[in-house]
Amino acid sequence: MAEPQRPQQEIQSVLTENRVFPPPEEFSRKAHLRSMEDYHRLRDEAAKDPQAYWGARAREELYWKEPFQTVLDWKPPHARWFVEGRTNLAYNCLDRHLPKLKDKPAILFEGEPGDRRTVTYGELAAQVNRLANGLKSLGVKKGDRVGIYLPMVPEAAVAMLACARIGAVHSVVFGGFSAEALQDRMNDAGAKVLLTADGGWRKGAVVPLKKNVDAALPNMRTIEKVVVARRAGDAGTPGPKDVSWEELVKGQSDTCEPEWVESEHPLFILYTSGSTGKPKGVMHTTGGYSVYASLTTRWVFDLKEDDIYWCTADVGWVTGHSYVVYGPLLNGVTSVIYEGAPTQPGPDRFWEIITRYKISILYTAPTAIRAFMRLGDEIPRKHDLSSLRLLGSVGEPINPEAWMWYRDVIGGGRCPVVDTWWQTETGGIMISPLPGATPTKPGSATFPLPGIHAEILDREGMPVPKGQGGLLFVTHPWPGMLRTVYGDPDRYVKTYFSELPGKYFTGDGARTDADGYIWLMGRVDDVVNVAGHRLGTAEVESALVAHPRVAEAAVVGRPDDLKGTALVAFITLKKGTVPSPELKKELATHVAKEIGAIARPDELRFAEALPKTRSGKIMRRLLRDVAAGKQSTGDTSTLEDLNVLATLRQDEE
Numbered sequence: 089m090a091e092p093q094r095p096q097q098e099i100q101s102v103l104t105e106n107r108v109f110p111p112p113e114e115f116s117r118k119a120h121l122r123s124m125e126d127y128h129r130l131r132d133e134a135a136k137d138p139q140a141y142w143g144a145r146a147r148e149e150l151y152w153k154e155p156f157q158t159v160l161d162w163k164p165p166h167a168r169w170f171v172e173g174r175t176n177l178a179y180n181c182l183d184r185h186l187p188k189l190k191d192k193p194a195i196l197f198e199g200e201p202g203d204r205r206t207v208t209y210g211e212l213a214a215q216v217n218r219l220a221n222g223l224k225s226l227g228v229k230k231g232d233r234v235g236i237y238l239p240m241v242p243e244a245a246v247a248m249l250a251c252a253r254i255g256a257v258h259s260v261v262f263g264g265f266s267a268e269a270l271q272d273r274m275n276d277a278g279a280k281v282l283l284t285a286d287g288g289w290r291k292g293a294v295v296p297l298k299k300n301v302d303a304a305l306p307n308m309r310t311i312e313k314v315v316v317a318r319r320a321g322d323a324g325t326p327g328p329k330d331v332s333w334e335e336l337v338k339g340q341s342d343t344c345e346p347e348w349v350e351s352e353h354p355l356f357i358l359y360t361s362g363s364t365g366k367p368k369g370v371m372h373t374t375g376g377y378s379v380y381a382s383l384t385t386r387w388v389f390d391l392k393e394d395d396i397y398w399c400t401a402d403v404g405w406v407t408g409h410s411y412v413v414y415g416p417l418l419n420g421v422t423s424v425i426y427e428g429a430p431t432q433p434g435p436d437r438f439w440e441i442i443t444r445y446k447i448s449i450l451y452t453a454p455t456a457i458r459a460f461m462r463l464g465d466e467i468p469r470k471h472d473l474s475s476l477r478l479l480g481s482v483g484e485p486i487n488p489e490a491w492m493w494y495r496d497v498i499g500g501g502r503c504p505v506v507d508t509w510w511q512t513e514t515g516g517i518m519i520s521p522l523p524g525a526t527p528t529k530p531g532s533a534t535f536p537l538p539g540i541h542a543e544i545l546d547r548e549g550m551p552v553p554k555g556q557g558g559l560l561f562v563t564h565p566w567p568g569m570l571r572t573v574y575g576d577p578d579r580y581v582k583t584y585f586s587e588l589p590g591k592y593f594t595g596d597g598a599r600t601d602a603d604g605y606i607w608l609m610g611r612v613d614d615v616v617n618v619a620g621h622r623l624g625t626a627e628v629e630s631a632l633v634a635h636p637r638v639a640e641a642a643v644v645g646r647p648d649d650l651k652g653t654a655l656v657a658f659i660t661l662k663k664g665t666v667p668s669p670e671l672k673k674e675l676a677t678h679v680a681k682e683i684g685a686i687a688r689p690d691e692l693r694f695a696e697a698l699p700k701t702r703s704g705k706i707m708r709r710l711l712r713d714v715a716a717g718k719q720s721t722g723d724t725s726t727l728e729d730l731n732v733l734a735t736l737r738q739d740e741e
């Protein structure tokens with residue numbers, strides 16, 4: 089097992105973490121789940137008869153046009169949930185609520201430049217239907233893939249819901265990804281139509297989405313039409329495939345009969361990084377994903393009708409799918425969408441937003457929390473954050489210090505903090521406190537949700553003793569699980585179900601403490617979590633070696649106070665290339681162009697050679713040590729001789 093990426097110091101500090109915060113009484117009294125007895129009751133019920141348990145949840149959470157008879161058909165590692173059922177996710181997010189919630193805000197939007205929009209449930213339904221009809225007019229049919237490459241504007245939610253309404257499969261690509269990354273994903277998904285915008289606002293500048301689309305278009309083999317929304321900029325001269333969003337929806341009917349799809353009909357494909365160079369198209373299907381998103385949103389965030397809920401994630405990530413769009417709308421609450429950067433135009437943008445909309449639930453990432461913590465307590469303290477009643481964290485391990493700061497300074501000491509562990513592949517939250525029930529410990533995601541079987545095992549499948557690190561598996565299927573890797577069913581089996589046959593391998597290391605609390609320890613594969621963004625080191629390496637001056641590259645993670653993990657690239661250059669600071673810059677920019685700014689290495693180091701084992705494998709553990717500064721290599725300003733180290737270490741690998 090590779091070493092988990094949590095810094096050693098950090099592991100020491102969480103090992104000795106013994107503060108416990110029981111849920112505030114006032115909070116518990118009104119919560120959906122009020123005590124650990126509630127939790128144990130549900131957990132035992134689920135364990136005793138999983139089919140009855142999940143069947144009941146599915147009937148409670150969704151409207152089914154056709155009921156299901158089979159709750160689960162499990163032929164490891166392939167699951168089908170709520171098999172005969174037919175439903176529609178857009179209907180469940182919108183139509184179902186309209187009799188009561190037509191005039192209630194579904195989305196409160198704030199753009200980075202300060203423009204604001206309220207979209208009620210009624211308006212959202214009409215917009216979704218118009219776009220759904222528009223997509224149909226472009227020839228989009230049930231099962232067709234539709235790409236979405238949009239900024240964080242209400243149209244992103246409209247686009248996703250319009251696809252769901254007509255049974256088209258959406259594949260959202262994060263607006264921060266480059267033209268190259270977009271093109272690879274669209275080709276892999278075989279998308280027919282791409283929904284985009286002329287640009288979006290980020291840090292006071294326009295993200296040139298349409299320009300990226302234009303750059304990728306000649307290589308996007310399957311795209312027939314590009315629908316361009318107006319937002320931030322200049323769409324340029326329309327090309328032959330361009331359709332204006334506004335023109336497309338103009339004159340369309342605001343009603344559209346939902347396509348009642350089978351429960352296992354694909355809902356979306358979302359690309360995520362794995363251990364190899366090529367991102368995986370994680371595929372989720374309609375029934376199981378919807379049930380799981382709906383249930384986990386209500387339980388983990390203890391949703392109430394009058395909550396104003398803000399998840400700061402981008403819809404380009406799974407958090408945006410499940411907890412900006414689908415989970416909140418399925419529950420009929422108001423979801424806040426903010427377009428831009430957290431500190432634009434100043435360091436208190438987040439706190440202003442919370443005060444302005446009287447946000448009651450905030451769900452954000454440890455990286456953001458740590459960045460705010462650095463800016464000092466005075467900034468949030470100047471704002472009225474008293475509307476907050478619950479705080480959530482997601483995406484990477486949260487260190488106890490940041491957890492405490494979040495609780496005390498942002499939550500005023502009165503809000504429970506839920507540290508939620510899950511993945512693109514799991515569809516929804518898997519391990520998390522239930523805020524009215526679970527006593528929390530700073531830095532622990534606590535326990536699996538009822539019905540989820542998370543186990544920490546060694547490579548042989550044996551449970552590891554308490555306190556010891558092991559591999560995190562999910563040993564039973566759950567409705568929100570991915571169904572396959574799009575276009576590569578073997579990779580699904582190999583990546584997730586081959587470490588221990590039939591058991592879902594998460595790629596994470598974890599341990600339990602004496603009280604059975606789960607502590608996540610970071611990835612154990614070649615995936616790194618940089619500022620909450622998941623990247624494959626192999627992806628960054630292949631971007632680097634695509635540069636004409638690079639011979640070989642090895643990319644590793646190094647503990648970083650702010651980002652959690654920073655990227656360090658060790659590079660050998662082609663013969664005759666002179667190493668220079670300018671070349672370093674050029675290579676960093678090259679990676680950003682190939683993948684996106686989130687993949688730009690934090691540090692580049694030129695080496696004479698990369699340390700390899702006798703069989704030719706790069707010694708990544710050694711490089712991680714070097715990157716973390718554990719091993720002095722003398723003057724590392726230009727070229728380091730890692731061969732020497734490799735020779736010294738050879739016996740160890």
Ligand code: WT7
Pocket residue numbers: 360405406407481482483484485486507508509510511512513533594595596608609610611617620621622
């Ligand atoms: C990886 C999944 C889940 C939505 C956002 C990320 C890490 C996620 C936590 C947490 C420790 C966490 C894991 C996981 N991770 N949440 N609360 N504590 N680690 O989704 O991009 O699929 O990344 O993020 O390493 O495997 P993702």
